[in-house]
Amino acid sequence: MASNVDFRVRKASPVDASGIARVYVSSWRSTYGGLLPDAILNGMSEVRETLFWWTALCSQRSQTVTRVIEDQDGRIVGFISAGPERTGGVARRAEVYTLYLIDGYQRRGFGTKLMSAAAGSLHELGFGGLIVWVLAGNPARAFYERLGAQKVATRTIRMGGRAIQELAFAWPDLTFAHAAASGGPHAG
Numbered sequence: 714m715a716s717n718v719d720f721r722v723r724k725a726s727p728v729d730a731s732g733i734a735r736v737y738v739s740s741w742r743s744t745y746g747g748l749l750p751d752a753i754l755n756g757m758s759e760v761r762e763t764l765f766w767w768t769a770l771c772s773q774r775s776q777t778v779t780r781v782i783e784d785q786d787g788r789i790v791g792f793i794s795a796g797p798e799r800t801g802g803v804a805r806r807a808e809v810y811t812l813y814l815i816d817g818y819q820r821r822g823f824g825t826k827l828m829s830a831a832a833g834s835l836h837e838l839g840f841g842g843l844i845v846w847v848l849a850g851n852p853a854r855a856f857y858e859r860l861g862a863q864k865v866a867t868r869t870i871r872m873g874g875r876a877i878q879e880l881a882f883a884w885p886d887l888t889f890a891h892a893a894a895s896g897g898p899h900a901g
C-alpha cells in the first residue's frame with residue numbers, strides 16, 4: 714500500500730468530476746448501509762453524480778472551497794467541499810457540505826488533512842466559524858469531535874420516506890485547522 718507521503722491535497726477542477734463521483738457513490742454505500750433506505754443507495758449513479766459535480770465545479774462561486782486528495786497516479790481517494798452556511802444561521806460561518814473518503818483510505822489522517830486544507834482556505838476567505846451536519850448514527854461524529862467540534866443542534870429530515878435524524882457539530886473559529894495540520898492524528 715502506498716505511503717501517506719504519496720498522497721497530496723489540491724484544488725478540485727471540473728475534470729475531477731468523475732473521480733469525485735466515484736468516491737461519493739462508493740463512500741455513501743459503505744457508510745450509510747443500514748442508516749439510509751437501500752433504495753436510495755442502490756439508486757445512486759456515478760454518471761449522474763459526475764454530471765452534478767461537473768456542473769457544480771464549472772459554476773463554483775469564489776466563496777466555495779473544493780479539495781481532493783489523490784495518490785501519486787492522480788487517482789482521487791477523497792474530497793471535501795465547503796462554503797457559506799446554507800441556512801445563513803450565523804454571520805460569517807462556513808459549512809462543510811461533503812467530506813468523503815473511499816473505505817480503504819479511511820483512518821490514515823486524510824480526512825484531517827482535507828479538513829485542515831479547507832478550513833485554512835475558508836479562514837483566508839474571511840469565514841470565522843464552521844458547521845457540519847452528520848447523520849445521527851454515523852461514527853464520523855467522533856472525527857469532528859476529535860477535531861474540537863461541539864454538538865450544537867439536531868434536526869429531522871426525510872429521505873426515501875423515512876425520518877432521519879441529523880446532528881450539527883460546530884467550531885466557533887477556524888484555528889483548529891492549524892492545530893490539526895501540525896499536531897493532529899497521524900501528523901508527521
Ligand SMILES: CC(C)(COP(=O)(O)OP(=O)(O)OC[C@H]1O[C@@H](n2cnc3c(N)ncnc32)[C@H](O)[C@@H]1OP(=O)(O)O)[C@@H](O)C(=O)NCCC(=O)NCCS
Pocket residue numbers: 740744812813814815818819820821822823824825826845846847848851852853855856857859898899
Ligand atoms: C469521516 C472521515 C472523513 C474521517 O476521515 P479519516 O481520514 O478516516 O479520519 P482521520 O484518520 O483523519 O481520523 C482522525 C481521528 O478522528 C477519529 N475518527 C475518524 N473516523 C472515525 C470513526 N469512523 N469512528 C471513530 N472515530 C473516528 C479518530 O480519533 C481518528 O484518529 P485515530 O484513527 O488515530 O483513532 C472518513 O472516515 C470518511 O470518509 N468516512 C465515511 C464518510 C463519512 O462519514 N463522511 C462524513 C459525512 S458527514
